[in-house]
Amino acid sequence: MTELEWVAGFRTALVHPGERIQLADPRGFDNQTLRQVLHMAGGGTRIRVRLTNRYSDRDLVIGTARIALRKAGAEIVAETDTEVRFAGSAQVRVPAYGDAISDPIDMTVTAGTDLALSLYLPEPTGLAPYAQLPNESGWIATGDRTADLALPTAEETTSQFFVTGVDVLAPADTPVLVAFGDSWFQGTGSTHGANRRSVDVLNERLSRSWVVNQGSGGNRLLTKEIGESGLARFERDVLAVPGVRAVLVNFGINDLILDERTTPAEDLIAGFTELAQRAHDAGLPVYANTIGPFGGAYYPGLAVETGMPVRREVNAWLRGTDVFDAVFDVAAAVQDPDRPDFLHPEFDGDGMHLNDAGARAMAGAMDLTALDLTERS
Structure with a gap:
């Protein structure tokens, strides 16, 4: 049995x-x-x-x-x-x-x-x-x-x-991946009620692992404002999830643009490093996405101009760091090649969020081999 x-x-x-x-x-x-x-x-x-x-x-x-x-x-x-x-x-x-x-x-x-x-x-x-x-x-x-x-x-x-x-009563070896982050996981920009979020697409690609969605729109890694910060809610929303075996992380945009003062690159890098250390201390592999483009964001009061150069600096660090078990270059997958600070027109929901095609491209940028998972045929 x-x-x-x-x-x-x-x-x-x-x-x-x-x-x-x-x-x-x-x-x-x-x-x-x-x-x-x-x-x-x-x-x-x-x-x-x-x-x-x-x-x-x-x-x-x-x-x-x-x-x-x-x-x-x-x-x-x-x-x-x-x-x-x-x-x-x-x-x-x-x-x-x-x-x-x-x-x-x-x-x-x-x-x-x-x-x-x-x-x-x-x-x-x-x-x-x-x-x-x-x-x-x-x-x-x-x-x-x-x-x-x-x-x-x-x-x-x-x-x-x-x-x-x-919670579901399932075989004891069922691996759960927690998608932990902001609106790019929660699915803002994708079709309402259609289950076309990047996390839904990732679940379609997996043969036996489950991805549960702990994305929260507007959430920041470092600062409490719209929800507790990512660091503050990590224990409850990741470590306490039954069956958790690994963590997928997507943070950064809200830390960079939601206030007039953009979070310095060194602060955001320190936050990512702490998050990775906490996951590893709990015995969990942790994977991170690069920070997506937001140059076309048109909502008032956003620090877009000051946030973009910091995004480039943090992404350069993410692409070269070994603090995570793997880093998925989501930014490169969804950016406009002619204007890398902007979303590709095919994927653009509102200048800073992904539409359905963008969510699928985001999920496609996550290497299932690196996650030690098996794609469906």
Whole structure:
């Protein structure tokens, strides 16, 4: 009989609702049902759900929770609808600053499965921790609508709240790679709801390893602003992920351009070096991407001009360093050859993010041989 263990099948990185957020507003819930789509990286026959209340000073009450396979939009597959329990109870009170893990649920999922998690929130939650732009829809309805097959009048949201992961009971040797970084992993710029992020494409290329996505739009390696810094969240969002065997790192753009003062190259290099050391101290190989082009970024207040020369300096160091187990030259793969500080027009989403073709090119720049993985034929 195969030995089994809990392995991360889905992950998402949430941010504090009081932090500076782009393009999405923080919110709370009261007597409302929240239905959210969770796209699985791998599969098994049992799952468990992870919820968080880590940024709140009040308890979070989940009145009812149900999970099912998603049919389309907010509609679920009726025969798969299953109650989610916590320590045997249909209701759970998640303490302030705390987390909760559900009881095991008998449900068969595979890589690419979309689950629909429905949470009924009967009491005021206060502002909720959330992933600002996970490139997937959720739906909000009044009252307990967790058992409804569809939510035709629900409000649609483009953020994700409270849920941080789904674990799958899988063979004990199932390797999980954590894609740890910013919006280039989270998928900003790729088609909403289509699962065309670079991490999704990378999962398509793997024969048996799973890549779980801990990208967070706007996240920086060194500074807390939109989410905790990469260094600050490394233990929770990488080392604590069940089944983690390696780390893929994509940081840098936000450190360079989100403030008027660009982070000095030596500071960013020191941060990358510390991140690599922490991974190696935990026995994990760690792989890094070069910092992508952002010369065409048109959002106001960005330090594009001062950030570009620092990007070149840090990328030169990344290409020559041995602190990582391998470095993937994503920047070279997606840049305009005639204007290397700019994205190739074929890959350009908005001057600083990748479209679907760019996300595929980014994934293609990651050498699976270096990762000791096997490509699908």
